[in-house]
Amino acid sequence: MKDNYQLVIIGGGPAGLAAATTAANQGVCCALLDEQPTLGGQIYRAIESIPKQRTQQLGDEYTRGKPLVTAFRESDTEYYPETKVWSLNKQREIGVLYKDEARIIQADQVIVASGAMERPIPFKGWTLPGVMQAGAGQILFKSAGVVPDNGVVLAGSGPLLLLLAWQYLHAGVDVKALLDVTPLSNHLLALPKLPKALLAHHYLTKGIGYQIELKRAGIPLLFGVSDLRAEGEGYLQKVSFKHFGKQKNIESELLLTHFGVIPHAWLTQSADCKHQWDDSQQCWRPEHDEWGNTSLDGIIVAGDGAGIHGARSAEHAGRLAGLEALFALGIISQTERNKQGIQDRKWMKDERYIRPFLEAYFKIPQSLLATADNDTIVCRCEEVTAGQIRDAVKKGHDNSNQVKFFTRCGMGSCQGRQCSNAVAHIVADEKGESVEKMGHFRGRPPVAPLTLDQLACLNKELI
């Protein structure tokens, strides 16, 4: 790894791959860093090594990643797998952990294509062994072919839940039930957005197709579920919930939950890029223009890390970010950038017709976002409960960061990734204010754990 690059891309998903290929094909000296051992990001994870049978079980959307990865491999981008970026600052100094050694590299331009993560929502019993996020189940399936062998209950809200149920069905997994906690009132709220969504009807037909197949296979799909709880002595034994007012239980040792995805914005937050609250997507995202430029010179964002728009949109945004970097580096003119970006901008617009409908349909209700019982742990690293967060607010700590200082929530090894949103929602609810006003945890390097030894051996000092 060199000390300086013209362009560094963080993330090897569709956005990062497209950005890197676009820039490298014009002769830019660029490096792509990804903490994962394989290319493809979340959606196309392990696409180069996966057995054919598993590819079929994952569906045709998965195979779209093949040409992207092939084009990337044919480019001259330097690719560093298993390389974690733990810091990014205004001067575009990038802290990386590469082969167990922490070092700082410098880039003229940086494209942050760090993707999304599942929105963690604390609920009764969510820390019991046997309760995991659906994305984790899918990661095990994609990367290692590991599936539940003793049945699974899927619960939550969002398209990924339906997709995973379908993928598990094709892999022969016993899906005991899919419990959809999306409020039925959302259907009405989403209705006005349906005509525009029909312009991207392939997503709707795919979702309906999955539901039909799951129903035909006899998998119970329960809509309008509430009061989800994971119960058991020391490990998950049953999932309890209400369905149309009736209390129900399903015995299961595995519950996979999903409540939508939010941008992986820790690096842009620690660099101090401006962020804004997106009410429709219920998350913070970096402010950016149509080419991905953030509020900081030379830091560009692309893909789900810039706001949730899905994999195909991420690919287009990645190419546009690559063109922007070429323009900023003086390799192409603005006119050339605009010309080369025409198709991607059009396709990206087409892809995004579906989003307002999906966002309204799968809007997570306040009853889930902010009403964890007082004894439910919200910050898993520091074991801070919802009750302790509420107490801190009552004592006068009136935004997310003050509550963090007072309770230590968000100060553990995940640095708030798991609890930042939940804390903001609980504080906002307790104060009767908007989440936007409560702010997000201030990002600080290192955004990922490092040992003192690794820090002490840095190749240069951070500015």
Ligand SMILES: Cc1cc2nc3c(=O)[nH]c(=O)nc-3n(C[C@H](O)[C@H](O)[C@H](O)COP(=O)(O)OP(=O)(O)OC[C@H]3O[C@@H](n4cnc5c(N)ncnc54)[C@H](O)[C@@H]3O)c2cc1C
């Ligand atoms: C768990 C999960 C599963 C998903 N599965 C599907 C699916 O099956 N189908 C679908 O349509 N959509 C899926 N999505 C949504 C999907 O992730 C996106 O739409 C798409 O992958 C976005 O592409 P991207 O390039 O923006 O980011 P991603 O594909 O997420 O790629 C981002 C990459 O950045 C890397 N990265 C992040 N931070 C760092 C860091 N600090 N240092 C180094 N590397 C870093 C990550 O390892 C990752 O490889 C999933 C999302 C999640 C969270």
